[in-house]
Amino acid sequence: MRFKGQVAIVTGGSKGLGKVIAKQLAQEGASVVINGRDMNALDEATQEIRQEGGRITAIQADVSKSGDVKAMIDKVVEDYGRIDILINNAAVFAESVRIMDLEEEEWDRLMTTNLKGVFLCAKAVIKQMIKQKSGKIVNMTSFTGKTGRVVYSTFGGPTKAHYCASKAGIISLTKSLAYELAPHNINVNGVAAGSVAPEGTPEEKKEMIIPLVPLGRMGTSEDVSAATLFLASDESSFITGHIVDVNGGTLMD
Numbered sequence: 001m002r003f004k005g006q007v008a009i010v011t012g013g014s015k016g017l018g019k020v021i022a023k024q025l026a027q028e029g030a031s032v033v034i035n036g037r038d039m040n041a042l043d044e045a046t047q048e049i050r051q052e053g054g055r056i057t058a059i060q061a062d063v064s065k066s067g068d069v070k071a072m073i074d075k076v077v078e079d080y081g082r083i084d085i086l087i088n089n090a091a092v093f094a095e096s097v098r099i100m101d102l103e104e105e106e107w108d109r110l111m112t113t114n115l116k117g118v119f120l121c122a123k124a125v126i127k128q129m130i131k132q133k134s135g136k137i138v139n140m141t142s143f144t145g146k147t148g149r150v151v152y153s154t155f156g157g158p159t160k161a162h163y164c165a166s167k168a169g170i171i172s173l174t175k176s177l178a179y180e181l182a183p184h185n186i187n188v189n190g191v192a193a194g195s196v197a198p199e200g201t202p203e204e205k206k207e208m209i210i211p212l213v214p215l216g217r218m219g220t221s222e223d224v225s226a227a228t229l230f231l232a233s234d235e236s237s238f239i240t241g242h243i244v245d246v247n248g249g250t251l252m253d
């Protein structure tokens with residue numbers, strides 16, 4: 001029970017990796033709060049995790065809207081009196097479009113949720129964590145934030161540049177937060193997942209990616225969750241400003 005008595009927020013915890021992270025935090029004793037935009041998905045996730053004995057609640061909030069984020073964090077502090085862990089996981093994905101064809105609105109959509117969302121959520125929890133003189137923030141970045149391309153990009157082909165740039169911004173923001181918050185005993189780290197096949201990944205995508213992975217398989221949500229929980233736990237208390245690669249060796253950085 002690494003997280004017994006702790007309060008954790010997992011943004012985008014209604015689906016995919018975020019739901020697995022929320023479930024594992026709850027299994028290890030945390031009181032978990034998840035958010036997302038779709039209330040039905042949030043209800044389904046909370047029911048599933050509660051059925052397994054987890055303590056979890058959901059708040060409908062869009063991480064790209066400062067009003068939503070402030071209301072969410074205020075509610076968590078009001079309900080629980082503390083915030084020990086923030087997992088900045090919520091993100092939107094991109095179509096494969098070459099930069100010369102990329103619309104400005106699409107660039108803004110990715111940046112506003114993926115990068116600004118991390119800024120807004122981190123900013124909103126910092127005051128509470130400083131008051132507590134402790135906290136863990138884990139930001140979900142990506143292989144793409146380090147390479148500027150998706151794993152299966154080919155020379156001259158589309159790279160999903162806007163997604164990559166949003167994830168690269170998160171890497172830099174993680175280090176800035178870690179530097180500024182270190183005197184307050186707040187650790188800020190990132191997880192750079194790559195070559196991950198969450199539930200529902202098409203077989204043809206897997207077949208394209210597996211030959212590019214030295215460990216010879218795609219990662220699971222549990223692989224990513226294990227690294228995330230390590231960074232959220234006291235086991236990593238002397239690690240800050242670090243990005244952990246979870247990519248089966250696709251990028252050895």
Ligand SMILES: NC(=O)c1ccc[n+]([C@@H]2O[C@H](COP(=O)([O-])OP(=O)(O)OC[C@H]3O[C@@H](n4cnc5c(N)ncnc54)[C@H](OP(=O)(O)O)[C@@H]3O)[C@@H](O)[C@H]2O)c1
Binds near residue numbers: 018036092194
């Ligand atoms: N899957 C991969 O292979 C992979 C690889 C590397 C990194 N990652 C990173 O891992 C994280 C999770 O990915 P995933 O594949 O699990 O994604 P996913 O299944 O699409 O889930 C995304 C979650 O974020 C929420 N979300 C999206 N926009 C939001 C917004 N504006 N405000 C609040 N919540 C929002 C979604 O809920 P609503 O839509 O209801 O809002 C959902 O709960 C992301 O940061 C992603 O970049 C994933």
